[in-house]
Amino acid sequence: MASWVFCNLCFQPPHRKSSFSLTSCGHVYCDSCLRKGKKDECLICQVPCHTVLLSKHTNSNIQAFFLSIDGLCKKYSQETSQISDFQEKHRRRLVAFYQEKVNEIKLFLLYLFDL
Structure with a gap:
């Protein structure tokens, strides 16, 4: 204790x-x-x-x-880092999905207007 x-x-x-x-x-x-x-x-x-x-x-x-304040900070720092990494990975995947959709629309517009 x-x-x-x-x-x-x-x-x-x-x-x-x-x-x-x-x-x-x-x-x-x-x-x-x-x-x-x-x-x-x-x-x-x-x-x-x-x-x-x-x-x-x-x-x-x-x-x-x-818990000691140092131990508590270390514990929550590790948890926060894991959560942040998890969320960032999913954000990047979502942005990549939308970027692909934007590129598809650009290609369609280029084809449509023969630019």
């Missing part, structure tokens, strides 16, 4: 014997502190919330919140 992650109640960083959870309101708690509160209520803001256990099996959209 990222070095800046800590329990928002006891301020302890993660260690081997603890697990951490993320609330739907955006707070992070160690398992010890989470057990101190009411079920489905945030210990800090006292609003109804759901919790998700943070682990390597956690949804990738949630895991993204804990």
Whole structure:
């Protein structure tokens, strides 16, 4: 887990014997502190919330919140590059198709008007 992650109640960083959870309101708690509160209520803001256990099996959209900014930029840069290449390839194919149609029309007009 990222070095800046800590329990928002006891301020302890993660260690081997603890697990951490993320609330739907955006707070992070160690398992010890989470057990101190009411079920489905945030210990800090006292609003109804759901919790998700943070682990390597956690949804990738949630895991993204804990990636380093460098890692996140690299991941999305690669994805953006692949998407851009894919779209550009299809744009070039479409332009080539229309260019061929324009050339056919030019040839037809040359034939028609005997230019």
